[in-house]
Amino acid sequence: MSKRFDGSQQALDLTSIHTDPDLVSQDIKVALNRKTNMEAVIKIIEENIPQLTSLNLSHNCIQRLDELSELVTKVPHLKALNLSHNDLKSEHELDKLKGLKLVELWLVRNPLCDLFKDPSSYVSAVCQKFPQLLKLDGNDLPPHIGFDVETPTTLPPCKGSCFGSDDAKVYIQRFLQQYYSVYDSGDRQSLLGAYHDDALLSLTTPYNVQNPSRSGLREYFKDSRNLKRTKDSTMRFHLLKHKRLNVVALLNELPKTQHDITSFTVDVNAYTVSSRLIFVVDDKSKESTRAFSRVFITVPAVNSGLCIINDQLFIRMATTEQISRAFVAPAPTPSSSPVPTLTAPQQEMLSTFSLKSGMKLEWSLKCLQDNEWDLNKAAQIFTQLKTAGKIPDVAFLK
Numbered sequence: 001m002s003k004r005f006d007g008s009q010q011a012l013d014l015t016s017i018h019t020d021p022d023l024v025s026q027d028i029k030v031a032l033n034r035k036t037n038m039e040a041v042i043k044i045i046e047e048n049i050p051q052l053t054s055l056n057l058s059h060n061c062i063q064r065l066d067e068l069s070e071l072v073t074k075v076p077h078l079k080a081l082n083l084s085h086n087d088l089k090s091e092h093e094l095d096k097l098k099g100l101k102l103v104e105l106w107l108v109r110n111p112l113c114d115l116f117k118d119p120s121s122y123v124s125a126v127c128q129k130f131p132q133l134l135k136l137d138g139n140d141l142p143p144h145i146g147f148d149v150e151t152p153t154t155l156p157p158c159k160g161s162c163f164g165s166d167d168a169k170v171y172i173q174r175f176l177q178q179y180y181s182v183y184d185s186g187d188r189q190s191l192l193g194a195y196h197d198d199a200l201l202s203l204t205t206p207y208n209v210q211n212p213s214r215s216g217l218r219e220y221f222k223d224s225r226n227l228k229r230t231k232d233s234t235m236r237f238h239l240l241k242h243k244r245l246n247v248v249a250l251l252n253e254l255p256k257t258q259h260d261i262t263s264f265t266v267d268v269n270a271y272t273v274s275s276r277l278i279f280v281v282d283d284k285s286k287e288s289t290r291a292f293s294r295v296f297i298t299v300p301a302v303n304s305g306l307c308i309i310n311d312q313l314f315i316r317m318a319t320t321e322q323i324s325r326a327f328v329a330p331a332p333t334p335s336s337s338p339v340p341t342l343t344a345p346q347q348e349m350l351s352t353f354s355l356k357s358g359m360k361l362e363w364s365l366k367c368l369q370d371n372e373w374d375l376n377k378a379a380q381i382f383t384q385l386k387t388a389g390k391i392p393d394v395a396f397l398k
Contacts (some may be wrong), residue, residue, distance in 0.1 A: 072099035193361025
């Protein structure tokens with residue numbers, strides 16, 4: 001082996017070692033596809049040339065790389081390895097060498113090279129195992145983009161909500177408290193007043209391709225507009241709910257929920273004449289705990305509230321950490337909001353009054369509040385004002 005070692009390059013060339021003339025003349029056959037022979041070679045390298053950076057094992061009928069896994073610890077400086085013209089049949093054999101920080105590797109003329117559908121797939125698979133690789137089979141590879149992190153790192157902690165201003169915070173928290181109070185009430189019809197006439201809604205869930213029936217999100221699959229799963233353009237359009245009646249109709253079909261309002265994280269992207277909110281919440285049901293992200297795009301409403309013009313809802317299973325944190329802190333009481341949360345009877349009265357009067361929810365709410373939630377009195381005042389022509393057209397549903 002000393003005759004095959006180049007000290008200036010720290011390189012050892014064991015190409016076709018079984019046909020070496022010096023060994024053959026003494027009737028000695030070193031077959032590196034035998035466990036004992038490969039172990040002996042590695043031991044000699046470890047004891048004599050541990051600083052080895054290049055090793056050529058081509059043309060040796062090698063079928064397995066079990067013994068070569070020792071190179072990871074015993075020859076830690078190895079950068080170039082030639083395994084070409086051997087008998088490696090599976091790419092999984094390369095997993096035994098994944099600890100090596102190779103920059104050059106030769107695998108050409110091994111059966112495993114024929115298992116890939118095209119050259120790019122071959123290169124991609126090998127580079128996944130050896131991310132620092134610069135040359136494969138003598139060919140230069142495109143520069144690798146990544147992070148060479150030697151020690152475990154942790155992401156910085158979440159900074160929580162970002163509202164932009166105290167005014168926006170009060171405004172948005174009031175909106176969210178009222179919205180989810182109605183959403184969790186069991187009757188979401190009252191959410192009609194929260195959406196613009198031309199509102200859009202899309203619902204998306206991750207998709208378990210292996211076994212969708214076992215997913216805790218199966219109740220949402222039929223309405224999910226996951227673009228990675230839904231390829232047909234007609235179906236994509238159908239799953240995008242347009243007009244507030246269709247939006248609320250879909251929300252009414254979704255499973256009942258209970259939200260932990262204290263877990264909301266709100267990020268305000270823009271707060272001018274319109275407001276866009278992104279927040280993550282935990283959603284708890286009898287069967288499982290779910291989490292979701294939601295993007296609201298809103299404009300000012302007639303009643304000084306917010307009116308949703310675009311709603312993007314992404315529902316997923318909650319992480320273990322999110323489950324442990326859910327419903328731990330007490331929810332804020334309705335009195336903490338400038339506008340009280342409606343009780344179930346009030347929500348039912350509001351829906352009834354809006355249906356009979358034909359007025360939008362926000363106008364129906366004002367009429368009921370002005371008349372101390374007396375339905376008969378509110379109906380009488382409404383009739384008088386309508387007869388006198390004092391109710392503007394904008395108050396009525398189209």
